[in-house]
Amino acid sequence: AQKITQTQPGMFVQEKEAVTLDCTYDTSDPSYGLFWYKQPSSGEMIFLIYQGSYDQQNATEGRYSLNFQKARKSANLVISASQLGDSAMYFCAMRDGAGNMLTFGGGTRLMVKP
Amino acid sequence: DAGVIQSPRHEVTEMGQEVTLRCKPISGHDYLFWYRQTMMRGLELLIYFNNNVPIDDSGMPEDRFSAKMPNASFSTLKIQPSEPRDSAVYFCATSGGGYQGEQYFGPGTRLTVT
Numbered sequence: 001a002q003k004i005t006q007t008q009p010g011m012f013v014q015e016k017e018a019v020t021l022d023c024t025y026d027t028s029d030p031s032y033g034l035f036w037y038k039q040p041s042s043g044e045m046i047f048l049i050y051q052g053s054y055d056q057q058n059a060t061e062g063r064y065s066l067n068f069q070k071a072r073k074s075a076n077l078v079i080s081a082s083q084l085g086d087s088a089m090y091f092c093a094m095r096d097g098a099g100n101m102l103t104f105g106g107g108t109r110l111m112v113k114p
Numbered sequence: 115d116a117g118v119i120q121s122p123r124h125e126v127t128e129m130g131q132e133v134t135l136r137c138k139p140i141s142g143h144d145y146l147f148w149y150r151q152t153m154m155r156g157l158e159l160l161i162y163f164n165n166n167v168p169i170d171d172s173g174m175p176e177d178r179f180s181a182k183m184p185n186a187s188f189s190t191l192k193i194q195p196s197e198p199r200d201s202a203v204y205f206c207a208t209s210g211g212g213y214q215g216e217q218y219f220g221p222g223t224r225l226t227v228t
Binding site for chain 1: 145147156157159162164169170203205207209211213214215216217218219220221222224
């Protein structure tokens with residue numbers, strides 16, 4: 001059963017606008033962590049942001065924020081003031097329970113238009 | 115600080131040959147993960163180690179794949195014999211564990227088996 005779902009295979013956003021990338025997850029464990037990674041065309045995987053299931057506030061890191069809706073099991077990534085360099089694949093991932101393994105979604109390709 | 119180091123960055127080999135991929139983790143990180151990325155299957159965890167001990171190898175596709183971590187600063191993933199369907203990007207990632215346990219990825223090895 002798929003644990004992480006990213007329903008948007010590709011998205012366009014105008015430079016300087018905000019964009020939301022969707023991620024839904026499935027777990028029965030009350031303790032879990034959610035991650036977002038960026039993979040530019042050069043291929044490396046870059047860690048962006050983390051949200052713990054018990055965290056009271058939505059995570060933020062610079063222009064990245066995580067819209068965490070626990071009841072809906074969603075952890076959407078919001079990028080504010082998009083830049084051309086934000087064009088990349090974005091992956092949502094989950095670690096559940098006390099484990100250390102990450103399960104990744106299929107990714108969303110974001111393209112920023114000048 | 116140096117990140118995760120992988121070698122080689124690119125490998126082209128003929129079917130039936132042995133392939134060895136190498137990874138040097140970030141110093142002090144106790145967890146090491148090997149992933150494979152393909153267009154068809156996305157990012158898949160193959161195996162992970164904690165303190166040099168293999169913890170979960172359920173993602174290793176078959177007996178042709180083996181991984182070792184002889185010490186805290188080195189790991190190998192070996193494919194013998196290689197097949198064209200093994201063509202993929204192989205990532206090594208490491209983590210210091212802890213509350214977040216975010217994983218930091220190496221640049222990957224792009225393997226092509228002809």
